[in-house]
Amino acid sequence: MLDNTSKVETPEGIELPLEVAGLVPRTMAYFIDLLIFLALYYILILIAGFLGNFGEGLFYIIFFIIYWLYPIIFEVFRNGQTPGKKSLGIKVVHHDGTPVSLSSSFVRNILLIADFLPFFYTAGFLSMLFNKDFKRLGDMAAGTVVIYTEKENKEDPIPTAKPRAPAVALTLDEQRSVLSLAERHQQLSEARQQELSSLLPEQLFSSKTENHSRLKQLHAFANWLRGH
């Protein structure tokens, strides 16, 4: 099964799926950061203009510092997110899922130079397109990966019904699908929900169930599965 995740195995032997982010959201995040950076650049030019020649020298120094420190500071102290990344809901972590460290962030951002090669980030783009975890060269060197920030662990509301256990023991996947059907009751058409519930074997329901009441029973199961 093809999926857009990268699997991390923990020491206890369980697998954590990290949802890795690819070229499109990352490039967009980069452009947003660039925009912010350009705004800073203009402000600096403006200030430097007042200071004359000395200002010009100062400008280049500050420009240099901001240019290199901007992503590093944000990534290390803001949970792996520059403002651009934050607006796209992505962040940098180590490939084992731990927060990015100062040294890794430093390496991946300095190596932006390598990704720029030969011109206009061609190496970076191609690397992100062809690497399995959408890493650019800097990511490979630093052992980092860009992932989607996890959704909040919130529960979608489900239609309330008196909790009831299904007549047949369900596997984990089946339990989640029943729960998910209830959670998506506002996104799916009534007809489609009816149709989906009609797919299920009748052993699941209390005997002699009319088709239209199946959905209601499924909602009862969902309430039961969610744990009263």
Place this chain on the structure above:
Amino acid sequence: MDLSKISIKLRPRNGYAAIDLGTRMAQKNWKRMFLSAIIFTLPLFILLIALMPNNPIWAIFVIWWLKPVWERPLLLILSQDVFHQSLSQSEIIKHGFKLLFKQLIPSITWRRFSPTRSFDAPVMQLENLSGAARRERLSALHSRSPSSISGMTIMMHIVEELIAFGMMLFILQFLPTDDIEWTLFLENMVSNTGLDLYYLLLAIGWYIAMVLIAPFYVAGGFSSYLNQRSIREAWDLELVFRQLAAKHKKKSFDYHNIAVGIIVSFLLITIPVTKAADEQAVDSYAQQKQTNKRNIEKIQSGPDYKRIEQTIELKRINPDSLDKNKDKDKEKEKSSSNNLFGKSLAEVLSWLFLLALIIFILFKIPAIIEYFNSGASSKNANLGSKKKPEQLFGLDLKQETLPEDVVKESKALWHSGEHRDALGLLYRASLSKLIHDFNCEFEDGFTELECQTIVERMQLPLASYFAKLTTVWRLLAYGHQLPTESSFMLLAEQWTQNFKPAVEVNHQAAVNG
């Protein structure tokens, strides 16, 4: 064709994650897709170059314009792979050719610049919809589609351009002629002379970029399309429910399964198009329409839409601002020759500033490290040790509050039956003496046992007496076990011995030590 054969993990994804899944799909089929793209474009490209050798840009422009057409075989390869079917390369070419002419005119005219081109393609190519049916289907699918799809079109376009120029300059570097420089290219562009070679190189670079990017663009759109349908029609749930049903199938024959089974198969990827399939597709989409009508109302022009605007703005601003910078640089260069002294002064000053900054930081490092290491804990700790015991011990332990004759007072308390107070007074007086006369440093939080340890560590001669007192005190205070009268009296008598001539004892200790 049926969902149980699908080779991607079905689950509702956000818009960008769906595109990323597409990238993985393209990675998997990259060789075949790349090859097909070349087969369908390279002959035409060479032909066009041959026809108009002076206008290579026109040749590449034609190829670029025809993208929606030659992307179709790529989509064919992907759709086959997703449902675990594989056609040989020759079959792909054969079927691909047929596909090229399907709804050709609209595709390369008014639909050419749709920002959702690759997302829309499956509706026409795989569902075989046209005219009003296609329009309605698309509006249904678009009603809740995320901004990520047009975002992808814009991003992929920018990436393609950047790679095109990158490739051109890359090739330029390897050419033996030394009078070609890429800065020259920009000047030539302005003066519009001697550009033939550059244009040819640009055309080649662009061509490479196009065939490199196309598989990913097509896959991103297709994956987004699958994701949209999977979300709306809950394909992931259907798959699980069907498998569950199959487990119990033996027991009862459920004809619903079959009826629905047929409806679902409307995602038709078979190459020879059947009429029946067409009808089913329309059926299911009619059903779909109901849902979507409801859903459309829910859509708001929320943050999703704003994001598109942002990126469009970006695209506009970027080249502009870069140009401006270049202009400025040029101006600066001119002025710099006139004002060499000023510039070098600025440079010197800047370096001095940098040097000063570094020195400043170097000097500050120990302080910074200390600050970080100690944090609040050291601040608090300082408070503790600086203020010294008298205050921390509260009223009870201040010398003034203790009675003149501790032993007498304590004995009196004992006789009046206040045993605990009697022993407590003795103990507190000892602590007070230890602090004031023997310079014991007791933290506020020290327990009796910890005080005892300190006294022992200081090797004071009264240590053994203090240990005895502490033990009896703790037993009384916490164990509620009363000492015998004689043992209390003994302690009281010995107290004077140990504490009264404090100065002398202290002196003696110093001599002994």
Place this chain on the structure above:
Amino acid sequence: MNETNDSIPSQTTETKADPFQLCHQKIQAIRNQIKKAVIGQDQAVDMALVSLLAAGHLLIEGVPGLGKTLLVKSIAKAISGDFTRIQFTPDLMPSDVTGHAFFDQKDSSFKIRKGPAFTNLLLADEINRAPAKTQASLLEVMQEQQITIEGQPHIIDKPFMVLATQNPLEQEGTYALPEAELDRFLLNATIEYPEASSEEAIVKMITEGHVGDSFATEQIEAVASPKDILAMQKVATKISVDDSLYAYAVRLVQATRQWPGIRTGAGPRATLALIRCAKALVLLRGGRFVTPDDIKQIATPVLRHRMSLSAELEIEGVKVTNVIHDILEQVEAPRG
């Protein structure tokens, strides 16, 4: 640390039926059995026993591979109790913890399949790997000591103790337990790497006369019964506590709320926990009454997981244990 209570000679002459003495002997026997298999983790063993005697639950932190499972297995064997283990994963469902009702086709009736939570000792490995819903089901069991399936309450046999492990790493894909929920763990023990001498002993023990590399719990004898444990839990409550110590415990817990650099301090449950644990510790050590030293000793594991630092302190690298240390140093101990 161990000599705390030993330095106080008991003044009452030992009668044979002294329950404290009997308990102390029994616990020492249990402790010695556990130490046959768990080497070099005395602190963790003691915390587990304190938690067992105080009828509470234990949160263990430490890198994997330091014998958390072995510890729980050994305790279970020594007290001849049941033992189950649940590995928490992102897809664990609440019913995987508690159990569920199912329909039996043969006699067409609902039957209950009891989950792993029906046991004496439950090792919940990596609770922060499961989503909040599943965590909540475990915490509920811990609190209520009963499980409701199909509207029917099922009471769990006592003693019931949950030993949950949590990895110190912050990693993607972990669901941190909310602070309010962490409060339900009586103690938070850490498992450290064993000292060199202990590690030597471990290697020696495993390699001599054993095939494979798993620790053997065979040599552990059952020296107590679950009933004994219940009796001992009762005795532990009878350990006497002077009033000044209640005030001291309250002072300590209040200090955690007012201390500079603390985001959230410990709740009122912490004060209770301090006293309960101090009593259990005293019983374990063979004393009869709680002293301020007992409270000080147990304060770090009781308070550590109940408070969190402000962002500034966290960035500065200050640990919760440092702050607790400061509090213990500066909050006035009862002294005469």
